[in-house]
Amino acid sequence: MELVEKELLTTIQNPMLPLTFQVRSRRQETKDTFTLEIEPVESGVEFKFLPGQFNMVYVFGVGEVPISISSDPNRWNRIAHTIRMVGVVTKAMGKLKKGDLLGIRGPFGSSWPIDRCSECDIVIVAGGIGLAPLRPAIYHILSNREKYNRVVLLYGARTPDDILYKNEIEKWRSRFDFEVYVTVDRGTTGWKGNVGVVTTLIPRAPFNPENTVAFVCGPEIMMRFTSLELLKRGVKEHNIFLSMERNMKCGIGLCGHCQFGPAFICKDGPVFSYSQIKDLIFKREI
Amino acid sequence: MEKVKFYYLAPEELNKIFDYFKARGYKIAGPTVRDNAIVYDEIKSVNDLPLGWTDEQSPGSYRLKRRDDKALFGYVVGPHSWKKFLFPPILTLWEAKRENGKFKICESGYDGEKFVFVGVRACEISAILIQDKIFGGGQYAEPNYLKRRENVFIIAVNCNDPGNNCFCLSTGTGPKVLTGYDLVLTEVISEGKHYLIVEPGTEVGAEVLMSLDFREATPDEIEEAKKISGEAINKFKKEVDLDGVVEMLQSNYENPLWEKISEKCLTCANCTMVCPTCFCNTVEDVTDLTGQSAKRIRKWDSCFTLEFSYIHGGSLRYSTMSRYRQWMIHKLSTWKNQFGMLGCVGCGRCITWCPVGIDIVENVKLFRSDVLKFKT
Structure with a gap:
């Protein structure tokens, strides 16, 4: 592993x-x-x-x-x-x-492998409040922009009112070296952007799958389907990273609550590669 | 350490060892009879041990019975384990006070108690060593556990008669005590003789024996003790082949057999409470009525409760099946990935204290035959 x-x-x-x-x-x-x-x-x-x-x-x-x-x-x-x-x-x-x-x-816990993906395309896929743990990675990548190839953010929120960090996203969007796509599950009056779940953005997002590292965070079901969609585009299993969530009481692997098969989400995760956890994330009640 | 010496003790001479430690501020904890069971509690002398008692165990059943001798250790393990001393069921981790708009957090949790554990079985030593690894062997250590653990003197005892639910021979954790002890006893009762052979396992243990002027055991006495404890391995009634069980269980998460073997489970959590290795815990944050002081209290928890896997929106393991599966796969499989050994020491407590008699050994056997059937 x-x-x-x-x-x-x-x-x-x-x-x-x-x-x-x-x-x-x-x-x-x-x-x-x-x-x-x-x-x-x-x-x-x-x-x-x-x-x-x-x-x-x-x-x-x-x-x-x-x-x-x-x-x-x-x-x-x-x-x-x-x-x-x-x-x-x-x-x-x-x-x-x-x-x-x-x-x-x-x-x-573990972190997004930002230092191990220089010269790669970076695809960040966030659902809802899943953008929060990805924002430190975005800051890091943008302040070391020359190290990475294309950088893409695909962000899905429930409604336009649920979009986090609106001002910042607008700033990011105005950069020529950061591709930002936002979608909402349900549009409201005045919304002129994408409507649909975040996975629908993946097929046409501009990245070279062969050389792409993906960071994914959102509801578990969103991460499952995002992983499948990324795999379909040809992103490698060990280059897809997910941030998992479970009940935690101690945060240091001593309370047992966050077990996910052999892993403790708190200390072995929360960031795992898809290849580490693919055998478990499609099973129920693990 | 020079060549290990064996000493001869008459049963009541154990008191000398107890007194030695009492004079040095230790409390003596050992098996004693209470509420028709043999529990671990503070004892004063040899007379508090379950003299002449034995236990009869089967799935879902535990009964004390009189023996026809005065054996000190003529029973196996009861509902308690030593973890209640090292990893207390309820413990205040820290207290916080509000002062001038700030709050101050003060560590609590260990008050300096020192213990001699008397009559620790081989399986229980394995369980202690497992918890040592959990609480002290990883990236983060649990300081309360480590402080308690440093202040324990272990007097182990070899099991001469494994119980009906004992299967430590299969888990490789008994019946003979091989490691992790300061002193180990073998109790000999034959032809009107009743004595203990004591062997030190640490420098401290050797010093204690030396300073108390016990007489060295004769070769005949040593031979007799070895013979009696050596016969234990032929007396097991429960055995199971655990070879390959780690891989087998992790590749069978979705086997329909889980439904069948968890059918009777009441999710009462008894198995996890009596288990000497189960370490799951939760914390409660409480305040006093004025809201000026707060505490964090740690309590034993169990993967069998619905709250255990709760995250916003609901519990992840909502079915009984998934909770039984989590427990059994953890004990016999994922524990190995996490800590390098199995989480089961073959003590049989979970079988005895399960109110409906669910038997982990039988369940392993069911899995084995089911998986074999699939293969052929």
């Missing part, structure tokens, strides 16, 4: 104790999704991470959940988490304001 790039960057001595971070800003992205920018409270903490890694984020007295990091990996100590309010903890996070505190354990 090929191992996804992984590096231990945590500054935490006891990986079970959170460090205190404070909210610098809060930005509403869509109706149910927001981004918190946070920084360590203690001076002397150097928080570095790799694109695709996640933190265990704790709200005082409420609970702790895994959330991917969505900020620029070159900006240390200025961490962003883009969060959708779906449960008790994420709803409590939605109420945080500038200056409020959070507990952070991390960064944990």
Whole structure:
């Protein structure tokens, strides 16, 4: 089994104790999704991470959940988490304001193999909030643009109102060296873009399959069909990378919750190559 | 260490070892009878051991019975395992307090308790070594476990009579204690004689024996002990061929047999609670009524609950079949990928304590014959 790039960057001595971070800003992205920018409270903490890694984020007295990091990996100590309010903890996070505190354990998990795909075409396929863990990879790729061939983003949201990072996507779109395609499942009045699931963008996206590395993140069903569509175009199994999600309590492979066959999503993943997990992702209730 | 010496102890002389450690701040934990079962708890002396008791086990059944002698270790394993001391069922990991608009997190979890484990079986030592690997052998270590583990002195005992549900011979983890002990005992009862032969496994163990002035065992006594413990391997009633089982199970996720073997399962989680290697846990974050202090409490969890696989939108393993499959494949297959060994030590607890008597050994056999049938 090929191992996804992984590096231990945590500054935490006891990986079970959170460090205190404070909210610098809060930005509403869509109706149910927001981004918190946070920084360590203690001076002397150097928080570095790799694109695709996640933190265990704790709200005082409420609970702790895994959330991917969505900020620029070159900006240390200025961490962003883009969060959708779906449960008790994420709803409590939605109420945080500038200056409020959070507990952070991390960064944990494997990362997108951005250093191993220079001279390749990069295809980034995101569904919904799946764009958040891909954004650090996009930042990295764009600031090292000369290393890569064509770079393509295929992004699918439910409706035009659910599109994340709208201003940024528009900026990305205006670059001549970044091909950005957006589609929505359901259009609304005034929407003049693509309508349809994100997989429909794959057959005509401009990349050379032979020499393409794909980063995929979104709902599991979307990742399954995206993988099949990419394979159909001729992208190699070991060049397709997916970011998986499971229940996690510890983030460090000790609680057992995130098991996916032989893998712990938290420490062996969340980023896996398609060839690592293809035997399991089409099976039910693994 | 110089040549290993064997010592002779009369049964009550074990108290000398207990006293030695008590004087050094250790608590003695050992088997004792409570609520009609042999459990592991703090004991004061040899008299607290289940003297003259044995257990009768079969799938879904456990009964204590009187023996016709005063054996100290004349039974096998009960519902408890040593993990309750090393990996406590409920543990506060840390506490946090709100102060001037900030919160401060303080580590908790270990208060410096030291234990002597008495009567640890070969399978249980294997289970401890497995949990050592899980909590201390990977990229991240669990500091609470490691601190507890450092402060344990293990007095093991060779099994002379495997129980009806024991299959450690098949998992290669018993019945004789080979490693991981400070002292190992063999209990000899024959022709009116009743004594223990003790052998040290570590420097510390050797020092303890030396300082307590026990007499060295005679060659005849050593021979008799070896003979008795050596006969154990001929007494197994449960055996299973585990060769190739890792690959077999992982290539049979969708075999319809899973439905059949999990048909009776109540998803009660008993098997995971009694298992000496099961390590899954969850955390609860709680606050006091004022909201000024918070705690994170870790508790044993089980892959048999619906909540275990919950992510926003629902539980991934919603059927009983998928949860039984997860458990059995983990124990006998994916554990090997994760930690380099099987997660089963053949202690038979999951068979005994399953209220409907589901038998993992029988299920392996069913799979074997089913897969063979497919091949031919």
